[in-house]
Amino acid sequence: MLEEARARDAADPLAEYRDRFALPQGVIYLDGNSLGALPKATASRLSEVVTGEWGEGLIRSWNSAEWIGLPQRVGGKIAPLIGAAPHEVIAADSTSVNLFKLIAAALAMRPGRKVVLSEPGNFPTDLYMVEGLARQGLAECRLAPREALVGNLDESVALLLLTHVHYRTGALHDIAALTAAAHRAGALVLWDLSHTAGALPVDLAAAGADFAVGCGYKYLNGGPGAPAFAYVAERHHAALEQPLTGWMGHAQPFAFADAYVPGEGMTRLLCGTPPVLGLAALEVGVDLIAEIGVARLYAKSRELSDFFLRCLADRGPIVELVSPPDPAARGSQLSFRHPHAYAVSQALIARGVIGDFREPDVLRLGFAPAYLRFADMETAARHLAEVLDKGEWRRPKFAERAAVT
Ligand SMILES: Cc1ncc(COP(=O)(O)O)c(C=O)c1O
Known part of the structure; x- marks a missing residue:
């Protein structure tokens, strides 16, 4: 051998x-499926960002080094890896937080329906986020084994929430088939692509997927605790309302207005100030994975x-x-x-x-x-x-x- x-x-x-x-x-x-290895270019890029952009540029770098646009820029580079358009993906927060935002947004888009359908043994944070929303009275969690998922898609289901590659076994779900089944039942679909992005080809657009999230620190090699990503199909942008209405998601954050007005497109998925160092490291990993293909x-x-x-x-x-x-x-x-x-x-x-x-x-x-x-x-x-x-x-x-x- x-x-x-x-x-x-x-x-x-x-x-x-x-x-x-x-x-x-x-x-x-x-263990690159848990924490991806360090690209050699990350250390020099981070040193440039720390000593040059932060040390020398100081606050001016939000504009001069385009820090302010990093969530959109890095998200736009992740997009082709998952079959999305650049303006449909943003790099922000953790996967857990993005799950919370998008589960809540999906529930708000399906008034009269409260059930979030998932499978037992899905990654714990996915289920815990539904549980948290259920405790707020906003959701009801229903779990069904994978062979019974389609049979459980009824008129009470607002959202089907699944992880494409199962974290424990590696077993795949069929994104296109399950998305179509959920849509036939009037439900939306949120795919967790944490073990997919940068490793397996997926075509969210062709599958007609509504939402997706995923980790930046696994196959995208963004480093420990790297920002995650969120995807929302363009057709949902105008109606999307997520509950973490922080100032960075505002249409005009520097107008410092009292009332919240959501930003355009994926910008409204932002909550607080972007983690510049984490995004800079993630960008290096994403660039490298995109280069290899x-x-x-x-x-x-x-x-x-x-x-x-x-x-x-x-x-x-x-x-x-x-x-x-x-x-x-x-x-x-x-x-x-x-x-x-x-x-x-x-x-x-x-x-x-x-x-x-x-x-x-x-x-x-x-x-x-x-x-x-x-x-x-x-x-x-x-x-x-x-x-x-x-x-x-x-x-x-x-x-x-x-x-x-
Ligand atoms: C499938 C899946 N979803 C979500 C997460 C959690 O991501 P985060 O720690 O960014 O919230 C993980 C972490 O390993 C995961 O494997």
């Missing part, structure tokens, strides 16, 4: 991009995960795959079930293979194709097989849970 890996790396059209990332020696990083990244991610599975299979049936076996049915990750998945993940990290653990028993390995090699797949599969064969995960130190992993 190692020979095949080397041959495939030599023929890989994306191989050159690995050098654009600052990766530590001796580490195989299979999502179609090429997706093609390589499928090849990498398929090759990883073959390398594992070569060593016998050692661990149960939780992700869909069909690469077309999963995102850029593989999840495996093991009763001691946490300890397995820690034993792997001790060997330099960084993946992660998700409750209750899932070892999750993400494949960010911009900086991973086929040889990494062979090595990581070998380490996993050895950790399991040798029972290395049984060492007491691997069972101790840290607060944040």
